[in-house]
Amino acid sequence: MSDRMDIRGAIGDGAARMSLPDLPQPEETQAILTGALRELEGIDTRLETWTADDHFTQFGKRLVVRYDLEARLAAAPNVRRYHWLGKFYDRDEDARRVASVLRELASFDGHAQSGLAFPSVLAYHAPRRLLLLTYESGxxxxxxxxxxxxxxxxxxxxxxxxxxxxxxxxxxxxxxxxxxxxxxxxxxxxxxxxxxxxxxxxxxxxxxxxxxxxxxxxxxxxxxxxxxxxxxxxxxxxxxxxxxxxxxxxxxxxxxxxxxxxxxxxxxxxxxxxxxxxxxxxxxxxxxxxxxxxxxxxxxxxxxxxxxxxxxxxxxxxxxxxxxxxxxxxxxxxxxxxxxxxx
Incomplete structure (x- = not known):
């Protein structure tokens, strides 16, 4: 049996209801992801399916979740895929501090030419102290x-x-x-x-x-x-x-x-x-x-x-x-x- 714990959600498909400690329930997660998507892509964006994996990394002391999403944008013929990282913080001020730093990093020109890259902030959900970032592959x-x-x-x-x-x-x-x-x-x-x-x-x-x-x-x-x-x-x-x-x-x-x-x-x-x-x-x-x-x-x-x-x-x-x-x-x-x- 795989040790990957997976939460899956899809609008109208009877998504699995597997709960994990400290993780939002699937309905709440879907609402959070939908809200973030619409902030990024527009109010008419529709979240089709999503998965959440909190066992993809062995490093770190806080809860970190990888989210894989499929969404349909208004007037777009094909489904678009997104790979996000969610970090849950104990303190709101810590999450906001990290988000502020990452936004400042993104504002500087020239870092790519010097061989430097880092995640980008997508959204912050304050009630859950959940910072959503781009998932960086490598x-x-x-x-x-x-x-x-x-x-x-x-x-x-x-x-x-x-x-x-x-x-x-x-x-x-x-x-x-x-x-x-x-x-x-x-x-x-x-x-x-x-x-x-x-x-x-x-x-x-x-x-x-x-x-x-x-x-x-x-x-x-x-x-x-x-x-x-x-x-x-x-x-x-x-x-x-x-x-x-x-x-x-x-x-x-x-x-x-x-x-x-x-x-x-x-x-x-x-x-x-x-x-x-x-x-x-x-x-x-x-x-x-x-x-x-x-x-x-x-x-x-x-x-x-x-x-x-x-x-x-x-x-x-x-x-x-x-x-x-x-x-x-x-x-x-x-x-x-x-x-x-x-x-």
Whole structure:
């Protein structure tokens, strides 16, 4: 039996009534999708059929649904197909913040020429805190890296430099102090879990406190969770997904997050990425080529890299949103221990 959970709806066809936790019932979903379609295409647009799949991705902590629609436009002879992504938010202000950022991103010219792409906002349904976006297709960035590592990494560096250059100012601030305060209880958890590693973990955190960089006087727009899991490769473009953690901050934070995840890839999938030092250098060289000169960037990147690695180790061991099958848990524990001893 497939593990895909599917809700189907069609006007007048006796649609299946399969309910999922936290998802609107089919009648409400149909009304939401119809309203969004008519805003986009006109009041005479008719939704013919739709499906909803909330198991298409293993990533992310909030409810994300893919919607596939078939609709008939006024005076159009053929049915038109649409592929949308719906994200349900806990807080209205978070959904509106992300929608505002994505609309600003869409307003800037030139990002496509620099190899950067991202979802577009279609509609926001406030009662359900449901943000509807274009569904972005593409190849997994990890798979793409295995085929043409250097070119892909260089493209990622340029795309990130472009993102950081955009004059977008989210209300959220990502500061080094906030990074440390988020990390402090996580390190305590790790010390409790691995008493034999408590001394080295404590030393690592103390070094982060000692070496903490200042937030740049002119912080940049940062993604907040920039890494392969939130990237796709599509015909020479880097598609950046999931702007939920975007903020004003140090560009080094995105680079450090990326490098911590690439380091994990060399441990978990060495057949895809073997030489971490070379990969890191390729991204940094490309990023620096398309960014203003910053003589202290590398040291700040290294700081965020170390902090991110500790946070990722904690996530591997304690996250409840990951696969809880015993074998999956065992594999994550083994990876966490390996990263802890190598980091």
């Amino acid at each position: 190849e997994s960035m990890t798979t793409a890296m295995a085929q043409d590592t250097e070119a892909i990494l260089a493209a990622i560096g340029r795309a990130l430099a472009t993102l950081h250059s955009l004059p977008i100012a989210p209300t959220r601030i990502l500061s080094p102090d906030a990074v440390l305060e988020d990390l402090r209880p996580r390190v305590r958890d790790l010390c409790d879990r691995f008493p034999s590693e408590a001394e080295s973990l404590g030393s690592a955190f103390a070094a982060l406190e000692r070496d903490m960089p200042f937030l740049p006087s002119a912080p940049a727009f940062v993604h907040g969770d920039f890494g392969p899991a939130n990237l796709l490769w599509r015909k020479g473009h880097v598609v950046v997904l999931d702007f939920d953690k975007c903020a004003l901050g140090d560009p080094a934070a995105d680079l450090g997050n990326l490098f911590a995840q690439l380091f994990r890839t060399t441990i978990k999938r060495p057949e895809i990425l073997r030489d971490f030092a070379s990969a890191r250098a390729t991204v940094l060289e490309s990023y620096s080529r398309w960014s203003p000169a910053d003589s202290r960037l590398d040291s700040r990147v290294a700081w965020y890299e170390r902090a991110t690695l500790l946070r990722k180790i904690h996530g591997l061991l304690f996250s409840k949103s990951r696969d809880q099958h015993p074998e999956a848990v065992r594999q994550r524990q083994a990876e966490a221990v390996q990263l802890m001893r190598m980091g």
